[in-house]
Amino acid sequence: MNSSSAEGKRRQRFDSLVGVFHQDMYRFAAWLSRDKAVAEDVVQEALLRAWKSLDSLRDDAAAKHWLLTIVRRENARYFERRRLETVDIDNLTASQAALLAETPNGELDDLREAIFGLDDDYREPLVLQVLMGYSTNEIAEMMGLKQGAVLTRLHRARHKLKDSVEDA
């Protein structure tokens, strides 16, 4: 196989994987960073990194996990570089506020704001479970936690959200 043909196939494979998982990558990045503009940057970086290391992905069936792991790392790098600490929910930037302004819908808005306000430690496993469909085992693996810790965090996250919805 000549190099241009090999690169063409490589690009085809990459486009195919990204086409399937781009939405997951973006949503995961958005809920990790709580900022739509940051999420776009993180996804761009993640795509570049994925492209460069595509050949380390031997099984396309593992692509979702692989790509989300890259997003997770890029998000961490992004905040490490910028040393952004916490998000002040009463003083949001436009792109942070944009995340909360999605499809206005009374109860859903309150819930989205409550999710937005969750600590990272609670929000991330919740997104991975409810939105990405991961099991608690897989989440524990991805986050480097014990399964018991994930179960505890998910329980607390739901408890907080339930309280928020009931109080609203």
Add this chain to the structure above:
Amino acid sequence: MTGEDDKDFEQYQALDLKIAKALQIDVPELRMPELPSVDTANVSALPARKRSMKPLWFAVAATVVLATSISLRTSGLFQSYDSLPDEILAHLDHEPYALRVTDVAVSDERLARAVPASLAVYDRGDALITYAQPCVINGKDVPHLVIQGEHGPVTILLMPSERVAETTPFDGDSVKGVILPFGKGSIAIIGDREELLEPIQKNVLNSVTWTT
């Protein structure tokens, strides 16, 4: 299940449905970054050195790779194993499901399949072995085991035919590992960066006997 349990479960499901809807934000159109040209002739899951000179690696039959590997090793071209850690880390990435946290131990039968008597005997003692699979690393049969450490799963690779000159520590993304010379082979142990590998090393070395 009681009526109260039913009610709790329904409330839980209803809340999850709402959470899922709240998380389903709109996604902007895919904007592909400018992707740099990648030298596909030098692309490999295993960085650097000799593998990069073998672009047909993935297409080469396993027997040919094994024969090549044996040939090169016996020729004395590979006295050091500086890329072995890379291959080990790549192997772990390839089997992420091995690193699940669970308290379910593999059966004796499964352990025996992963560690055939022709290679080694592994005395499981009271270790919680949660994964056992016969694998191939560097063209050689390698039993791949996972036990549960204090900071998550710990991988153990029994490499009866992979001789190393000295203890070789290495690092990967969020993990650290060590390759220990053991008899005429070696054993790799990889865990979370926070994991204390020394006590695990001691237990593993006391549990393994090569039979090759």
